[in-house]
Every structure is written in C-alpha cells, then in structure tokens.
Amino acid sequence: MSIVFSALVAVFVGFAASVAVVLAAAQAVGATPAQTVSWIAGLAIAKGLASIWLSWRHRMPIICAWSTPGAALIAATSGVDMAAAVGAFLLAAALMMLTAAFRPLGALIERIPMPIAAAMLAGVIFRFVVAVFDEMRLSPGLVLPLLAVFLMARLINPFLGVIAALGAGLALSFAGGLASWPSVGFALTGLEFVTPRLDIAAMLGVGVPLYLVTMAAQNLPGFAVLRAADFHPPVPSCLFVTGLTSLLTAPLGAHMVNMAAISASICTGPDTHRDPAQRWKAGVVYGFAWLAIAATAGLLLALIVAMPKALIVAVAGLGLVGSLTGALGQAMSSDRDRFAAIVTFAVAASSLSLFGVGSAFWSLVAGLGVLTLDAIAGRLRARS
16 A cells, blocks of 8 residues: 555646646647647656556656656747647657667766756746746735745645645635636547647757756656665666657657656655565556546646636746756856856846747857856966
8 A cells, every 4th residue: 555655645746746837838839728638648648658667667666757847948938839849849759769779969968067957947947936926916815825835834844835835725716716617628638639840949949958958857866866765777768768658749749758856756765665676566556547647637627727827827836946946056056167057047047039949048058158168268277
C-alpha cells in the first residue's frame, strides 16, 4: 500500500501544482477547448507510458512529468498559433532524442553555463510570480487568503503549499459564487490531431528554448534525485524514451515530457518501500494513474476552467515560486558569470521580440554574448 500511496501522492502533486501553467500555455497559443483537453490527455498518455516502460525495463522508480518550465515559456510567448507551436514541440522532442543518440550534442548543451540557463528560466517564470500580486490588486478577497494558506502550509511541508492553496481557492470560489461553468462543454476526454507547421521563428523562439529549459530545469534535477536515492539511471535510455513519447504526442498538442524531480522524490525514498529493489513498482502505478487522468482529462479541465481567472493565475504563480527561487540561486551563484546572468534574466523577463522570435531565445544570445566579451577582455588584460 505504501507503493500505491506514494505513487498517487506524486500524481496529485504533479497535476495540482502545475496544471494551471499548462492551461496558460494553451491559452497563449490559441488552443480551443477540445485542443486543450487533447493537450492534457496527450501529456498524461506520454508521461504514463514513459514511466511504466522505463520503471519496468530498468527496475527503478523512473518518474516522468510534463515540463512545467516549458509550459511557462510557451505561456509567455506571443504571436505563435497552435500549428506553429506543435512544429516547435516536434523540434524540441527531436533534439531530446538526438541528445540521447549523439553524445557530443549532450556535451555541447552541458557547456552552456548553468547561471545563464538558470537566468533564462528565472526570467520566464518571473512574470508568472509577479502576476500573483497583480491579481491581488484586482481580487484581494480571493488571492490574499490563498497566499496566507500557501505560506502557512509550506511551513509544514513544501509540497503542501500549492495543493493547500488550490484546495482553499476551490472552496472559496464555490462558497462565494465565483465559480462559473464554461459555456462550451468539455467532453470526458478526447484527442485532436493538429497539423504542425514548421515556422522558423516559432522553432527558434519556442522549440530551442523549450528543449534547453527542459534539459536544465527538469532532466538534470530529475537524474540527480534518482542518484541521491542511490539509483543509477540510464540517461540515454531515459532521454530517448521521453523524447520519443513527446514526439509521438506533440501532434496532440502535448509540449514535452521529461524526468520528474519533485514527484520523483516522493517515490524514490524509503517511505515508498524499505527495499529499494521494490520501489520500481511505484513508477508503474504512477504511470497507470496518469493513463486514468488521460481518460478523464475533459472532466478535470471543466472543473478548473470553472474557477475564476484570479485563482488560476494565483495558483500558477505560487506553483512556480520554488522554481524561481532555485533558478535565481543558480543564476547568481557565480561571481564571474553574475553580470551575464543579470542580462540574461532581464531579457528573458522582458516582452522583447525580434524577427518574430521571443525573448527566451534572445536572452541566451545576450547572456552568451556578454560572457564571450568578458572572456575576450580578460585575455586582453592578461596579455597586457
């Protein structure tokens, strides 16, 4: 029972803490209600199948998740429609598979300084966290109690903060008559194929940054969680399977599946099972639970969409506070790279768009450019 309980808790945390960010991403690219249901169902299918296969094949609790930073990145873009977004998702998935198959590519990505990658992620997430307080100005009666519940619950357990805030928000919304069921009905679930369009601007502005933030903010911490639990994850196999499932479900609107970190930490410790050799079963239970979510995606989304906009924005922002904290800490960790990281953060947090390419891509260009200039200046000073 501890295996089943750990797996179900991991599923609940993974869904409740970040589904609002995925909904914001779907809205940003103009997804219809049917496409939004397909998006969530596709992600649930991909992470469910990947978790089941990898856990069973390698006999360790390999937990997969959707890319929450990637969803935040998509939600922060503008001028990208659904077809172009799907083309960008296909590129990101293909790059993940190439990283597994072509080791020099993985080595090249690892050479991007972590402060720069973290600063890009922090800049993207920053807008969502600030939006919590923008909504507080408009709906103080709802957002202030959510913030208070979040701050109190996280003192008990960091995992409980967002879940408690969501529960309190649902209760306040129904009790205060703020919930309104959508006029467009959601089917119980459904899959809708979107014909991709390979748009260069979207591929550079969404596809490449989506791949990079997923690698830096999701896969690397996910592998670290497994290693901390004394497992030795097969990195190429994990990257290839998550990349392949992402590639197959991208035409359904699913943006990216990757290694989980927070959800994985729930299933990898002794609370799941005293015998580490038995913990892989939690990954299988976790995967089947996500397949059940795929079968009821429309019903779950109807409940969430019925909630007021302030609740969705607040829960999304609060759910990203931990990611912002970690990203800022990594971005500022190196004295040598700090200025370049600040430039990267500022560009990523802006609404910059050049040649149809969004700020996430240009923040990397700016940060790496500043690092290059600093390196050249350092060499010149050393020669003189």
